[in-house]
Amino acid sequence: MKRSFYLFNPGIMERRDNTLKFTPVIVNEDNEEIKQQPRYIPIEDVAELYAFGSLRANSALFNFLGQKGIPVHFFDYYENYTGSFMPRESLLSGKALLAQTSAYQNKKKRVELARKFIQGAAWNMVMNLNYYNRRGKDLQDIIDTIKRLSNTLPDAKAVDEIMGIEGNIRQAYYAAFDIILDDFNMGSRTKQPPENEVNALISFGNMMCYTETLRAVHQTQLNPTISFLHTPGERRFSLCLDISEIFKPIIVDRVIFKVLNKHALSTSHFDKKLNKCLLNEKVSYT
Template identity: 80%
Template sequence: MKRSFYLFNPGLMERKDNTLKFTSVSTDELGNEVKLPARFIPIEDVTELYAFGSLKANSSLYNFLGQRGVPVHFFDYYENYTGSFMPRDGLLSGKALIAQAKAYQSTKRRTDLARKFIRGAVWNMIMNLNYYNRRGKDLEGCIKEMKALAKTLDEAHMVEEIMGIEGNIRRIYYSAFDIVLDDFNMGVRTKQPPENEVNALISFGNMMCYTETLKAVHQTQLNPTISFLHTPGERRYSLCLDISEIFKPIIVDRVIFKVLNKHAIQKGHFDNKLNRCLLNDKGKKIFVAAMEERYNETFRHRSLGRNVSYRHLIKLECYKLLKDILGIEEYKPFKMYW
């Protein structure tokens, strides 16, 4: 079964026949590099690679990965997503690209799509809080405030207004984390850098969701640089930011609540340095495993009448958006119903 591979240690990645050979390195007490035993990964088992440590490779390897359709996502020392190697687009469509650009240039269409992304995201945030409210957490006040703000989305006629409403809703939503979580406090949302454990998990999880969405977009005829909610910019796949808004509550936030309340991740899994809080290597491995478990979890899809995984659900969302852009079917964001 194909799966994602996460490279936490620095090392050298090479092609060995039809296999990937990864030789990781560590440092001894004197600061000298020590090569560890090589690990061989059959290319047929790989969907994508996540490089959290320094990765040495040559063009032969990237040619091989490109031929096999395997992307590589890179993160810096501070766990910030820095970019991806993406194989050549195999699903190019001039018709889809023109239609997507036209949808962006139309103020009404762009605003309608942006509003739908936020409606889906807010619905899923509220469903998260409802879940814990039914389990004895007093979240009625937060839910009521979020619903009241969500009703004002219809009055917003510009993307900037929609983003403003979303910011206010998310502020209330994040304030509820201190009620949902048993032993950790979030406080104010801080990103660059995250200043406490909960903020560190949110930033790390959101980046994972972003790269998973990028892979899903790449498997369709959508262009990842033309977005509707977030402003398209240089050197970023802003459409992935749009679509991932819908899935961050039901994938990332649910995983955070689970690993913290079940004590899978504890204080000792973080490094705190100079007002910066980051997961250490052990903590990353635990959180990544929990995210993979969530991605592979299946549920009964109402419209399709069959079980689908959360990973496949992201891809389905991309196809729904593409159908709207091409004028085939109106886009409706995915909303949790359990």
């Protein structure tokens, strides 16, 4: 079964027949590179690669990955998503592109679609909160607030109004995190960089959800740059931002609640420096 591979260490990636060879590299105090024990990954086991450390590779490797339909997602030092290598699109459709563009240009249709994304997200947030509310966490007031805000979405006549309602819904939802979590506090939502463990997990999980959505969209005839909730912009796949809004509560947030409350992760899995908190390489062994 194919799965995702996460490369947290800097290193060299090469092709060896139908196998990927990854050699981690460390730099000593004399600025000398020391190659570590290489790891071999059969290509048929790889769904996609996530590169969090510096990755050295040549065009032959990317040609090979492109032929096998394997994307590579890149992240910077602060674990912010910076871009992806995506295999050539094989499902291009002019008819689908015209229909998607037409839906974006039609204000009524765009507002309708944008509303659906947030209604789906709010529904899943409430599902999460109901689960913990039934298990002794006092979340009913927050649930009622999100439902009340969600009920105002049909009255919104513009995407900006919908985004404003979404912001209020998410603010109420994030207030529940400190009630749900037993040993960690989130406080307010901080990013670029995140300031504590919970915010670090949210940022990391949201990026994973975004890249998984991007991979799924590339397997359809949809154009990932034409979106309805988020404004289409240069150098970003904004449709993936739209779609991932629905899934973040049930994929990202549920996992965060589970791994922290079951102590699968601890403070040792994070590096805190000044006002930033990032996951460290220990996570790859968890």
